[in-house]
Every structure is written in structure tokens, then in C-alpha cells.
Amino acid sequence: MLPFLKIMFRNLLRGPSTEPFPLGPARTHKNFRGCAKFEPEKCILCGICRHVCAPGAIQLRPSEDGSGMEYVLWHNSCVFCGMCAHYCPTGALTMTDNWHLVHLGAEKFSNCIDEFVPYDECPECGAKIQPRPQAIIDKIGYRHPNRFLLCPKCKRESIARHAAKVHNKTEQAHP
Amino acid sequence: MLNLINKLAGRSPWIYRINAGSCNGCDVEMATAALIPRYDVERLGCKYCGSPRHADVVLISGPLTLRVRDKVLRVYDEIPHPKVTVAVGVCPVSGGCFRDGYSVGANIDHYIPLDVIVPGCPPRPQAIIEGVLKAVGVWRARLEEGLCSHS
Numbered sequence: 001m002l003p004f005l006k007i008m009f010r011n012l013l014r015g016p017s018t019e020p021f022p023l024g025p026a027r028t029h030k031n032f033r034g035c036a037k038f039e040p041e042k043c044i045l046c047g048i049c050r051h052v053c054a055p056g057a058i059q060l061r062p063s064e065d066g067s068g069m070e071y072v073l074w075h076n077s078c079v080f081c082g083m084c085a086h087y088c089p090t091g092a093l094t095m096t097d098n099w100h101l102v103h104l105g106a107e108k109f110s111n112c113i114d115e116f117v118p119y120d121e122c123p124e125c126g127a128k129i130q131p132r133p134q135a136i137i138d139k140i141g142y143r144h145p146n147r148f149l150l151c152p153k154c155k156r157e158s159i160a161r162h163a164a165k166v167h168n169k170t171e172q173a174h175p
Numbered sequence: 176m177l178n179l180i181n182k183l184a185g186r187s188p189w190i191y192r193i194n195a196g197s198c199n200g201c202d203v204e205m206a207t208a209a210l211i212p213r214y215d216v217e218r219l220g221c222k223y224c225g226s227p228r229h230a231d232v233v234l235i236s237g238p239l240t241l242r243v244r245d246k247v248l249r250v251y252d253e254i255p256h257p258k259v260t261v262a263v264g265v266c267p268v269s270g271g272c273f274r275d276g277y278s279v280g281a282n283i284d285h286y287i288p289l290d291v292i293v294p295g296c297p298p299r300p301q302a303i304i305e306g307v308l309k310a311v312g313v314w315r316a317r318l319e320e321g322l323c324s325h326s
Contacts, residue, residue, distance in 0.1 A: 017212050022308055026301045055272045077269040079296035099299055102306045105289040108268055
């Protein structure tokens with residue numbers, strides 16, 4: 001009988017359900033996908049994030065002096081889908097739970113991640129190559145870390161030298 | 176007298192929504208910000224109104240499609256002067272996923288000046304409330320300026 005009385009007393013004990021947000025902290029779920037975070041020291045400039053970005057929020061611009069690339073992610077175009085973070089091989093891009101992105105219209109082009117990622121140098125010939133941070137060496141370059149740091153040309157030469165050495169050894173062992 | 180009215184009006188901004196070809200995601204979040212007790216933008220003195228002639232703060236969502244462009248501009252011109260535009264979502268600023276689409280003429284920015292931007296696809300209701308509060312700050316500053324320039 002009178003089931004609403006039960007509901008009424010329960011709601012009275014529970015207190016208001018309104019969040020105190022502008023006057024107090026807002027509750028954010030831990031899995032909430034907010035704006036992306038970029039760590040330039042982990043980036044290898046592979047460009048997969050730009051490739052999978054549906055709204056085209058990510059740009060990789062080569063710098064004028066050829067010493068690196070400028071990494072730009074415009075938050076005003078990002079739809080927080082998280083594909084860039086999903087496909088990033090080194091974890092340089094991650095999604096945070098930060099949603100405090102409100103800004104004035106005059107600042108709309110400054111609401112972005114703008115980082116400079118410098119190129120590495122090949123230890124043998126000194127050519128400019130994409131950076132090889134420890135994160136990617138651990139992932140795909142752990143078998144030959146020294147060879148992994150070379151530029152593509154030096155790497156081919158190194159592999160050819162190695163193959164010739166192995167070939168000569170087998171020739172000598174089984175003439 | 177006008178001074179007093181402006182002082183009182185500044186405490187209760189009326190909000191008007193324009194859907195400029197949005198996918199309805201941002202509109203749902205805007206409705207959520209007002210209608211659900213958990214967020215409830217009305218406790219801050221804001222009120223959604225049905226007529227553009229009563230509005231102070233305009234919430235625009237959507238990338239301004241070609242089909243709806245002239246109608247949006249007509250409605251926007253009906254809003255009385257010290258108005259503040261809030262872009263809800265990324266579409267009005269950059270076009271979002273619809274940028275360079277066949278039915279998206281240009282960014283809203285070419286037609287309507289955006290004063291406050293709430294990025295997100297869609298933004299959460301709390302973010303919209305944050306944007307509305309920021310817009311109210313801009314609007315109050317304009318009310319005080321408008322006294323000199325319009326009277």
C-alpha cells in the first residue's frame with residue numbers, strides 16, 4: 001500500500017541528485033575519453049595517428065630547416081574517438097580524462113598540441129632518420145638494437161655484409 | 176532605469192538553441208544539461224527559451240549545412256543585440272568529421288562570430304554548463320558596454 005511513501009522517504013534520505021559542478025568538483029568516470037595527450041620523446045613520426053584520424057585533426061609538418069617535424073593536434077577538430085592512441089605503436093599518444101577545454105573564440109587556433117619532434121641521426125653516415133626512442137627499440141628492434149638505429153641504406157649494407165660473412169663461413173666449412 | 180534593468184537581467188541569461196545541421200548528439204547533451212536533475216543548468220539562473228527574440232545566449236551546434244544556412248542566419252539576426260554565441264561541439268568551429276563534405280559550405284565562423292567554444296563530440300553536459308558560465312561572463316561585460324554604445 002502507498003508505495004510512493006517508500007520512494008519518498010528513500011529520496012529524502014539520499015539527498016539531492018544534482019551534481020554541484022560549477023560550484024564544486026565534477027565526477028568523471030575513470031574510463032572517460034577526453035582530450036589526447038602527446039609525449040614527443042616517445043614519438044617515432046610514423047604518421048599512423050594522422051592516417052587513422054577521422055576528422056583530420058592531426059598534422060605532421062616538416063620543419064623548414066629539415067631538422068625535425070612539427071606535430072600538431074587541434075583539439076577543436078578532435079572527436080575523442082581514441083583511434084590514434086589505439087594505433088600508436090609506442091604509446092606517445094594517450095587519451096586523458098580531461099574535458100575542461102572550454103575557451104574563448106579568439107583562442108580557437110591556440111587550443112592545440114603543438115610539439116616539435118627532432119629527427120635522429122644515423123650513427124654511421126649521419127643521415128637524418130626518424131627518431132628511434134627506447135620504446136620502439138624494445139618493441140621491434142630488440143634482436144639487433146645496433147642495426148635498428150641505422151638509416152635504411154646503412155641497414156641494407158649491414159645486412160648484406162652480415163649475409164656475406166655467413167655465406168663465406170658456410171663455404172669454408174663445406175667447400 | 177536601463178541601468179537597473181541591465182543589472183537585474185545579468186542574473187538570468189536566457190538560452191536559445193540553434194541546430195545548424197547537427198547530428199543531434201550535441202542537441203541531446205544540451206537538453207540533458209537543462210532537463211536532467213543531475214546537471215540542471217536552470218539552477219544557475221539560465222533558462223531555455225523558445226523564441227530567438229527573447230534570447231541572450233545562443234548555443235549553436237552543427238557544421239552549418241548549405242540547406243539550413245540561410246534559415247540559421249535569419250534566426251540569428253532576430254536575436255537582440257548583446258548576444259553571445261557558444262559553439263557546442265567541434266562542428267561549428269572546424270566541421271569535425273563533416274569538414275570538406277559536399278553539403279557543408281563553410282565553417283560557421285565565416286558567418287557568425289563565435290565567442291565561446293566548447294569542444295567535444297559531443298561535449299559532456301558539465302562542459303556545456305562550463306561554456307554557458309563563460310558565455311554569461313562575456314555577456315555581462317557586453318551588457319555594460321552596450322549601455323554606452325546603444326543608448
